[in-house]
Amino acid sequence: MKAAILLDAHSMIIEDVPVPEPGEGEVLLKAHSCGICGTDMEFYENGAYNPHWTLGHECSATVEKLGPGVKGWQPGERVVVNDLFSCGECDFCKRGLESLCANAANLGIHWPGAFAEYTKVPQRALFRLPENVSMRDGALIPTLAVGHHVIKQAHLEPDLKTLIIGAGPVGLSVLAALKIAGVREVVVSDINEKSRRIAKQLGASAVIDPTTEDVPERLEALLGAQPRVVFEAVGKPGTILESMDTVERGGTVVIVGNCFEEITVNPITWILKEIRIHASQGTASDDFTTTIGWMETGRIDATAFITRTISLDELPGVMQELSAQKEDIKVIVNI
Numbered sequence: 001m002k003a004a005i006l007l008d009a010h011s012m013i014i015e016d017v018p019v020p021e022p023g024e025g026e027v028l029l030k031a032h033s034c035g036i037c038g039t040d041m042e043f044y045e046n047g048a049y050n051p052h053w054t055l056g057h058e059c060s061a062t063v064e065k066l067g068p069g070v071k072g073w074q075p076g077e078r079v080v081v082n083d084l085f086s087c088g089e090c091d092f093c094k095r096g097l098e099s100l101c102a103n104a105a106n107l108g109i110h111w112p113g114a115f116a117e118y119t120k121v122p123q124r125a126l127f128r129l130p131e132n133v134s135m136r137d138g139a140l141i142p143t144l145a146v147g148h149h150v151i152k153q154a155h156l157e158p159d160l161k162t163l164i165i166g167a168g169p170v171g172l173s174v175l176a177a178l179k180i181a182g183v184r185e186v187v188v189s190d191i192n193e194k195s196r197r198i199a200k201q202l203g204a205s206a207v208i209d210p211t212t213e214d215v216p217e218r219l220e221a222l223l224g225a226q227p228r229v230v231f232e233a234v235g236k237p238g239t240i241l242e243s244m245d246t247v248e249r250g251g252t253v254v255i256v257g258n259c260f261e262e263i264t265v266n267p268i269t270w271i272l273k274e275i276r277i278h279a280s281q282g283t284a285s286d287d288f289t290t291t292i293g294w295m296e297t298g299r300i301d302a303t304a305f306i307t308r309t310i311s312l313d314e315l316p317g318v319m320q321e322l323s324a325q326k327e328d329i330k331v332i333v334n335i
């Protein structure tokens, strides 16, 4: 089968590799569409955990072949994959906290990914895709599920004043989730003009360009107060500290962006404001069932998120291009 192989950082080729064989409890999928995620870009730029690796985890597919012991699925069924494979048996999974599973593994990180004609996944990771949701839009569901997972960390009410810092795919999925939850005031701050435009399209009540505007001043003018909940979806020390500074006293900061850098901070500012700090990563089953429902009932403007659709053959070139520019929101690979 044809697969995109990451040989090393910045070195991806298309190669013929053997089709994987599904083991006990596993299902072989024929991949249809797979989104390029920030995580894929991290690995593309720094190298994957394993040499000669296939990335890709935001995938819609059809069931091709069932491994031993798999029941309840038929070849040809249309599916979307929860790329965070939880075990279903550990204490966290039993409490419904699958994103914290003690035995978690990820498609495209620990298991070979879906930038390939076929990929195998545990049966537990599969969710049925409704007939009226296209394969392309289905590949957006893992991103939307992240947004749903994030907003569970905040106590939402319609008159809540909120700020999202960063309008990449995750920030925009938080925006979409907040709008569906009925939150009226969602201000979005991003340095990129295109991201701000898409945020407006997806229902942001206002957008801010932090490179030319005074953010606290603009927030005061727009909201008449500081935001009660700030979602940090950039993952940089500067924007994490900005979230803490910007949030209202007694408010909540939800850190969504993956930050690998150290932060020096004097916590007294947080203490005096009595802020709550939550962090969010990954997804659980209910994030998938809910967002599949959103897609099915036409509550998501998928076209706003998807800035480009490409073929698998184009992927190596596009990955190189994406590592140099940040203009695209979500690129979908048609396998």
Ligand SMILES: [Zn+2]
Residues within 6 Å of the ligand: 037, 038, 039, 057, 058, 142
């Ligand atoms: Zn992803």
Ligand SMILES: [Zn+2]
Residues within 6 Å of the ligand: 086, 087, 088, 089, 090, 091, 092, 093, 094, 100, 101, 102, 103, 104
């Ligand atoms: Zn578990």
